[in-house]
Amino acid sequence: MRLSRTRRALLIVANLAAIAFLVLPLLPVVLGALQSEKAIQSDLRSLLPRQPTLANFELILSGGALRGPIFDQVSYLPKSVERFPAAFMNSVAVAASVSLLTLLFGAFSAYTVARLRLAWTRALLSLSVASRLVPLIVLMVPLYVLFRRYGLLNSLTGVVVAEIGFLLPYAVLILVPYFAALPAELEDAARIDGCTRFGAFLRIVLPLATPGLAACATIMFILSWHELLIPLIVVSRPEAMTIPVVLAGLVSDYFVFFTLMMAICLLGLLPTLLLVLLLQKYVVRGLVAGALKG
Amino acid sequence: MRRRLARVRGREPTAGALAVVLNLPSGLCLLLILAWPVLYAGWLSLHDVSLRNLRTGELPFAGLANYARLFGDEIFWLTLRNTCVFVGISVALEVVLALAVALVIDDDRVGLSRVTRVLLLVPWGVPPVVNGLLWAFIFNTQFGYLNRALLALGAIAEPINWLGHPTRAMGAVITAYVWRTTPFNILLYHAGLRGIPRDYYEAAEVDGASAWQRFCHVTLPLLRPIIAVSLILRTTFGFMVFDEIFAITQGGPGNATWVAAWYTYRAAFQPPFNVGLGAASAWVMALVLAVAGIAYARLIGRHVT
Numbered sequence A: 001m002r003l004s005r006t007r008r009a010l011l012i013v014a015n016l017a018a019i020a021f022l023v024l025p026l027l028p029v030v031l032g033a034l035q036s037e038k039a040i041q042s043d044l045r046s047l048l049p050r051q052p053t054l055a056n057f058e059l060i061l062s063g064g065a066l067r068g069p070i071f072d073q074v075s076y077l078p079k080s081v082e083r084f085p086a087a088f089m090n091s092v093a094v095a096a097s098v099s100l101l102t103l104l105f106g107a108f109s110a111y112t113v114a115r116l117r118l119a120w121t122r123a124l125l126s127l128s129v130a131s132r133l134v135p136l137i138v139l140m141v142p143l144y145v146l147f148r149r150y151g152l153l154n155s156l157t158g159v160v161v162a163e164i165g166f167l168l169p170y171a172v173l174i175l176v177p178y179f180a181a182l183p184a185e186l187e188d189a190a191r192i193d194g195c196t197r198f199g200a201f202l203r204i205v206l207p208l209a210t211p212g213l214a215a216c217a218t219i220m221f222i223l224s225w226h227e228l229l230i231p232l233i234v235v236s237r238p239e240a241m242t243i244p245v246v247l248a249g250l251v252s253d254y255f256v257f258f259t260l261m262m263a264i265c266l267l268g269l270l271p272t273l274l275l276v277l278l279l280q281k282y283v284v285r286g287l288v289a290g291a292l293k294g
Numbered sequence B: 001m002r003r004r005l006a007r008v009r010g011r012e013p014t015a016g017a018l019a020v021v022l023n024l025p026s027g028l029c030l031l032l033i034l035a036w037p038v039l040y041a042g043w044l045s046l047h048d049v050s051l052r053n054l055r056t057g058e059l060p061f062a063g064l065a066n067y068a069r070l071f072g073d074e075i076f077w078l079t080l081r082n083t084c085v086f087v088g089i090s091v092a093l094e095v096v097l098a099l100a101v102a103l104v105i106d107d108d109r110v111g112l113s114r115v116t117r118v119l120l121l122v123p124w125g126v127p128p129v130v131n132g133l134l135w136a137f138i139f140n141t142q143f144g145y146l147n148r149a150l151l152a153l154g155a156i157a158e159p160i161n162w163l164g165h166p167t168r169a170m171g172a173v174i175t176a177y178v179w180r181t182t183p184f185n186i187l188l189y190h191a192g193l194r195g196i197p198r199d200y201y202e203a204a205e206v207d208g209a210s211a212w213q214r215f216c217h218v219t220l221p222l223l224r225p226i227i228a229v230s231l232i233l234r235t236t237f238g239f240m241v242f243d244e245i246f247a248i249t250q251g252g253p254g255n256a257t258w259v260a261a262w263y264t265y266r267a268a269f270q271p272p273f274n275v276g277l278g279a280a281s282a283w284v285m286a287l288v289l290a291v292a293g294i295a296y297a298r299l300i301g302r303h304v305t
Helices: A005-032 A036-040 A054-062 A078-116 A117-131 A134-150 A156-178 A184-192 A198-209 A210-226 A229-234 A243-248 A258-278 A280-293 B002-011 B015-045 B053-057 B065-071 B074-105 B113-119 B128-139 B143-154 B165-196 B199-208 B211-239 B243-248 B260-269 B277-305
Strands: none
Touching: A005 A258, A005 B113, A005 B143, A005 B165, A036 A229, A036 A258, A036 B113, A054 A078, A054 A156, A054 A243, A054 A258, A078 A117, A078 A156, A078 A198, A078 A210, A078 A243, A078 A258, A078 B015, A134 A156, A134 A229, A134 B015, A134 B277, A156 A210, A156 A280, A156 B165, A184 A198, A198 B015, A198 B199, A210 A258, A210 A280, A229 A243, A229 B002, A229 B260, A243 B053, A243 B128, A243 B243, A280 B165, A280 B211, B015 B277, B053 B143, B065 B277, B074 B113, B074 B165, B074 B211, B074 B243, B074 B260, B128 B165, B128 B243, B128 B277, B165 B211, B165 B243, B199 B211, B199 B277, B211 B277, B243 B260, B260 B277
8 A cells, every 4th residue: 555645744734633642631740740839830821941950859758858949938838748758669569469479379370261171160261351340339339347356457468358359359369361372282281291280380380371361460550559549448548558549639639739739640650651552562462352352 | 190189189179179179269258348348238228318317327227208308309310311321421531531542542654653652551550539630730710721722722712711611621520531541442443353354344345445444344333242341331430420529529519519429429438428419310320230230241251252
């Protein structure tokens, strides 16, 4: 197919528009985060910061200790500022645990679905698809009552448990196509050489499915990092808050400190944005596999 | 050698036994954290579950009182209407925008289409609550970047109050949500387009089909299964929207942006903490979604076998 000159020009314009659509809304976050609240309030028409400053980031990363000159006149700072460093570590701990456990349990189940192919394991696939569509809020009402009874409220364990229940079916859906795509001969060869079924799973299937495992682990980490509703309902103690909960605390504050809020937002979105960009190949394949081939 | 193999095999569990053992962890998780809670929500919806009753541990049977209260609540019906508006418009936008972008980046010869493909997942990588806060900033009347840009361009003389007006506020949350979720659809359609053999287009072109005809008679029919999957996924996820509502409007102004998940959240987790009512509204929502879920499972089932 050949492209005429006008069509090519139109396509380039459309493509530039697509790029603008994808990244332009992030610009205000960066521009806001680099200003003082005073500066953003003084000129309501300017788009670029007149006096860029990193003071917002210094304040947040030091947990409120390092107050630059732009905070001289400020008597009240949002609670989110001092809670940020601890919440960051909580988020890392939760996302890492959720990602690891869903990967482990998900791989076990996905293997039985894709390679053992018994009638009932294959039915697990439909079950996973159905569970994936259970609305989270439907789950959270009873989980709140149950967690209250069993003392899991206000603990990171409670957050991890709830997130595993919610994300595990998706992990299975992502992994099944990767396992299903491996040639059966390799496993058969290992079995002839005296490997048990489980041994073949550990030594042959898992190593060959590394791209799928990477995709699954990354996607689980990102979704766990993003999760607001679960920790919002499970946790009310500041020590156990994750990043999204701390950010949610800004909602009642935000008419006061937009610049600080954007700086916290930027720090909160950076980890998963970097993961998405660095591990894009895996994430893209995993998402497509989990939606279409599961 | 053969004897050794036999010994290993002898100890080895059958495929069925292995499958049971390997499915134990996920099975327990799904039973305890997914299946039981969902059924328990149904039980809760038939009982009087207030914060005080939770403290004493006695939950008296209430029959269908929670459902009667739910269906008698004007705000519940408004919420249902808002949810349909939100889902209808956002799903339509997600499909059309994603299709357009996927078609543009499908052609490697378009300048910078590789850049677009790299940046594709940027909005998907943004945490939903951050997405909400960032659009709350953009739409803010005094300091927001939308009014800033419009004022700087001279398009408006006075700042517009985006979030204080019912229709505009709904538009704002839909914009924010669609921005974050469209990339997922682009990804699916992009994968779908890659699966269409180039010869089909060339054959159509030889037969004299215009670009529009090629789109209608080659691209669309072959993408149909993928579009169907994306429609069901986006519809059900649209029903669950929470973070953007929480961060941008908190359901306001008035009740203009109350949607299904927000209604349940407010009923169960905000004063006066009527968990029973929350459970009832959650079950109504689950029922609506179950219909979509069954259709989705059938569709996917056909793909995998």
